[in-house]
Amino acid sequence: MSENVFITEETIEGADDGPLVGKSVAVKDNISTEGVRTTCGSRMLEEYVPPYDATAVSRLKEAGATIVGKANMDEFGMGSTTETSHFGATENPAAPGRVPGGSSGGSAAAVAAGEADLALGSDTGGSIRCPAAFCGVVGIKPTYGLVSRYGLVAYGNSLEQIGPFANSVEDAAALLDVVAGSDERDATTREPQLEGASYADAATGDVDGLTIGVPTELLEGADEGVVETFWDAIADLEAQGAEYREVSLPSVDHAVEAYYVIAMSEASSNLARFDGVRYGHDVESGGNWNETFSQARKEGFGDEVKRRILLGTYALSAGYHDKYYKKAQDARAWVKQDFDEALEEADVLASPTMPVPPFERGESLEDPLQMYLADANTVPVNLADLPAISVPAGETDGLPVGLQLVGPAFGEERLIRTASALE
Amino acid sequence: MTDDAVSAEEVRHVAELARVDLTDEEVDQFTRQFADVLEYFDSLDEVPEVDREADLTNVMRPDEERDSLDRAEALRNAPETEDGYFKGPNVS
Numbered sequence: 001m002s003e004n005v006f007i008t009e010e011t012i013e014g015a016d017d018g019p020l021v022g023k024s025v026a027v028k029d030n031i032s033t034e035g036v037r038t039t040c041g042s043r044m045l046e047e048y049v050p051p052y053d054a055t056a057v058s059r060l061k062e063a064g065a066t067i068v069g070k071a072n073m074d075e076f077g078m079g080s081t082t083e084t085s086h087f088g089a090t091e092n093p094a095a096p097g098r099v100p101g102g103s104s105g106g107s108a109a110a111v112a113a114g115e116a117d118l119a120l121g122s123d124t125g126g127s128i129r130c131p132a133a134f135c136g137v138v139g140i141k142p143t144y145g146l147v148s149r150y151g152l153v154a155y156g157n158s159l160e161q162i163g164p165f166a167n168s169v170e171d172a173a174a175l176l177d178v179v180a181g182s183d184e185r186d187a188t189t190r191e192p193q194l195e196g197a198s199y200a201d202a203a204t205g206d207v208d209g210l211t212i213g214v215p216t217e218l219l220e221g222a223d224e225g226v227v228e229t230f231w232d233a234i235a236d237l238e239a240q241g242a243e244y245r246e247v248s249l250p251s252v253d254h255a256v257e258a259y260y261v262i263a264m265s266e267a268s269s270n271l272a273r274f275d276g277v278r279y280g281h282d283v284e285s286g287g288n289w290n291e292t293f294s295q296a297r298k299e300g301f302g303d304e305v306k307r308r309i310l311l312g313t314y315a316l317s318a319g320y321h322d323k324y325y326k327k328a329q330d331a332r333a334w335v336k337q338d339f340d341e342a343l344e345e346a347d348v349l350a351s352p353t354m355p356v357p358p359f360e361r362g363e364s365l366e367d368p369l370q371m372y373l374a375d376a377n378t379v380p381v382n383l384a385d386l387p388a389i390s391v392p393a394g395e396t397d398g399l400p401v402g403l404q405l406v407g408p409a410f411g412e413e414r415l416i417r418t419a420s421a422l423e
Numbered sequence: 424m425t426d427d428a429v430s431a432e433e434v435r436h437v438a439e440l441a442r443v444d445l446t447d448e449e450v451d452q453f454t455r456q457f458a459d460v461l462e463y464f465d466s467l468d469e470v471p472e473v474d475r476e477a478d479l480t481n482v483m484r485p486d487e488e489r490d491s492l493d494r495a496e497a498l499r500n501a502p503e504t505e506d507g508y509f510k511g512p513n514v515s
Contacts, residue, residue, distance in 0.1 A: 051496040187482040254466060258470075261467070275511075277502075277509055277512075282502035285512070288512065288515050290442060291512075292512035294442045294444040295444055297441075298443060298444035298445070301443065306445070306449070307457075310434065310437050310441055310453065310457075311460060313437050314429070317440065327467035327468065329475070330471070331470045334470060334473045368459075369459045372460075
């Protein structure tokens with residue numbers, strides 16, 4: 001496995017019949033698999049074996065899929081390169097020497113390298129769309145509430161969704177058909193409201209009469225070659241009967257800081273559970289309760305995870321809560337409003353998924369702020385709880401470029417229809 | 424660095440609140456990086472107050488007894504257990 005796609009290679013057979021019989025699926029290693037270790041890319045959970053399946057995994061098995069391994073990822077989903085994994089970086093099969101994106105880099109790379117037909121990832125601020133774009137595959141971040149998060153190890157639970165990767169829009173949609181829908185174990189879920197028979201059926205490529213809004217703010221500062229590839233793809237959609245117009249999302253200038261304040265705050269709370277007592281990395285410190293926990297967390301967590309836990313703790317601490325957390329929630333509401341208004345003027349919104357081509361390995365690790373800023377086009381969608389898809393748009397200097405489409409809540413079919421016109 | 428930039432003292436304090444032991448090198452590194460990140464977060468000051476119109480419905484289920492995770496299964500990942508319980512470090 002030259003690309004280091006999997007943390008654990010293990011075959012889990014699904015049911016004898018179902019829509020995914022004969023399909024191999026890679027599952028991101030923060031999605032619980034009964035009896036198969038689930039590490040979240042962390043030393044903290046190096047030996048953790050879940051006693052139950054995530055709902056998404058149960059649904060894969062019932063649909064007849066064969067799970068072929070647990071895919072590598074940035075530690076606890078915190079990163080955009082899959083380099084923060086305790087189990088080493090993953091290679092980008094579509095761009096050697098470059099990162100596969102993150103945090104679901106192993107999932108995207110598994111599909112790009114042909115190690116699996118399909119994959120599941122999770123997307124808190126772009127963690128499905130970024131690696132899909134960097135590895136030249138399709139990735140869908142569903143509307144918040146469409147896919148159950150039961151059994152997904154929580155990072156930023158008001159933001160994240162499990163979603164599919166595939167080599168084609170139709171295959172990704174077919175995997176969404178399997179995992180979508182309400183689950184009594186995740187009270188935020190609801191049933192899809194389909195116009196057609198299934199998400200896969202929406203992959204018709206029919207964009208005649210469709211209005212595509214292009215938010216000008218999401219092109220500012222993007223790499224020239226990426227922007228050129230993006231406009232070529234829009235021209236392709238125009239040639240098929242779509243029209244485009246510019247729209248504005250003034251709030252997105254504050255989306256990255258709002259996203260990181262909210263995600264880090266939620267992370268500081270969610271990751272408080274890792275103390276090495278019920279599960280996880282344990283230490284023989286001989287000290288008291290607090291000393292032992294602090295030691296277990298020092299050894300179990302990597303740099304980026306510590307950074308986010310500490311910044312989140314800071315943002316929620318007395319005297320700073322109103323300045324950071326409350327303002328971030330205002331920004332989130334503003335971003336939602338902006339998207340609602342833009343989606344009244346256009347059927348879908350389009351932008352480059354990532355403003356840059358895949359980074360070279362090691363490039364972004366020393367400067368966390370620069371890595372956060374690369375998420376400018378993906379994080380607003382999570383703040384607004386909306387669905388989005390990243391579809392290959394072409395290449396710049398031989399490197400994959402992804403196009404992101406954003407639609408109204410539970411409007412996945414429209415995104416699938418539009419994205420399939422680019423194949 | 425501005426006057427508002429985070430101090431090494433504050434980084435140690437937050438680390439203590441979060442129960443994460445840090446090395447001196449980590450304190451230095453985080454103090455530097457947090458100054459950059461927090462300075463960037465300061466632009467949230469420019470965000471106006473926005474009304475939040477959440478259209479939410481509570482999801483309830485009947486409060487009925489049902490099976491939960493088996494005790495042995497729940498304890499399987501614990502490094503130390505005693506008489507069917509998790510065993511933690513000394514409280515003081």
